Amino acid sequence: MQVDPRGPRVAAALTAAVLAVALVVPSPAREIVLAVQAVVFALGAFVGVGATPYAQLFARVVRPRLAAPTEWEDARPPQFAQLVGLIFVVVAIAGFLTGITVLGFVATAAALVAALLNAAIGLCLGCELYLITRRLATSLA
Amino acid sequence: MTGWWVLAAALVATFLVAFAARAVNGRFRSTGSDGVPATEDAEGRFDLGALGRRPGETATLVQFSSAFCQPCRATRAVLAQVAELVPGVEVVEVDAEAHLELVREWGVLRTPTVFVLDSSGRLVRRASGAPSRDQVLAAVAEAIE
Numbered sequence: 001m002q003v004d005p006r007g008p009r010v011a012a013a014l015t016a017a018v019l020a021v022a023l024v025v026p027s028p029a030r031e032i033v034l035a036v037q038a039v040v041f042a043l044g045a046f047v048g049v050g051a052t053p054y055a056q057l058f059a060r061v062v063r064p065r066l067a068a069p070t071e072w073e074d075a076r077p078p079q080f081a082q083l084v085g086l087i088f089v090v091v092a093i094a095g096f097l098t099g100i101t102v103l104g105f106v107a108t109a110a111a112l113v114a115a116l117l118n119a120a121i122g123l124c125l126g127c128e129l130y131l132i133t134r135r136l137a138t139s140l141a
Numbered sequence: 142m143t144g145w146w147v148l149a150a151a152l153v154a155t156f157l158v159a160f161a162a163r164a165v166n167g168r169f170r171s172t173g174s175d176g177v178p179a180t181e182d183a184e185g186r187f188d189l190g191a192l193g194r195r196p197g198e199t200a201t202l203v204q205f206s207s208a209f210c211q212p213c214r215a216t217r218a219v220l221a222q223v224a225e226l227v228p229g230v231e232v233v234e235v236d237a238e239a240h241l242e243l244v245r246e247w248g249v250l251r252t253p254t255v256f257v258l259d260s261s262g263r264l265v266r267r268a269s270g271a272p273s274r275d276q277v278l279a280a281v282a283e284a285i286e
Contacts, residue, residue, distance in 0.1 A: 005211070023144040023151070077209040105143065109151040116155040123162050130209040131237055131244065131252055138241050
């Protein structure tokens, strides 16, 4: 499946904003915001990048105001990146809930950096991890 | 309060990674001695024969790609342009997932990774991340020398 590459960029910007809010609000709002973002990541990872509310917002509000895309991209890289994002956010929630606050902050911050890089320069850290995880998976098998 | 500090640190980290990525992406480095893997023969030859390909007359460009790689497409176009501009340059694209043994042997961590081989198939330059056309042309020129 092909997607307009500007969609994941806009979604990444919204993700970054949500994660930034999660960092600065007190508990339990923090955990709730992270849980909402986890649901969004899960939709993106398991249903498709077009299934998230962020993608819907892009498709209905942003895209009609833009020119047609000059190129399309494969939907699998951003979809894989959503899975990586989900893992980080789940780890963050686990950290905050179990009192390992440092883990919660570090995992949230890592997800935030990845989302900001994607939004700002189009660098997909989750995608960069893909080959390394494949290497590890086969060397462990 | 902690959260604000973490947010500030994340923003700083983002800037640092963004600038580092810009600087590193597509920059070719020489593979004089450090780039030659231990398992390879002393001359650092890349086994094109295993891929059913032969070295180009002047140079060969090997691109490691994967499905999960948006910049690979741009890199493919850049290498095709270079092959048109410089006579005797062959382009070989390797699906990294299908050739994990090569990925491991040659220490490829990211896609795209581009190798420049000289006419004898020896690895002389390599770059990870999408290179520009001028970067590839310069690396090929150095390989031909």
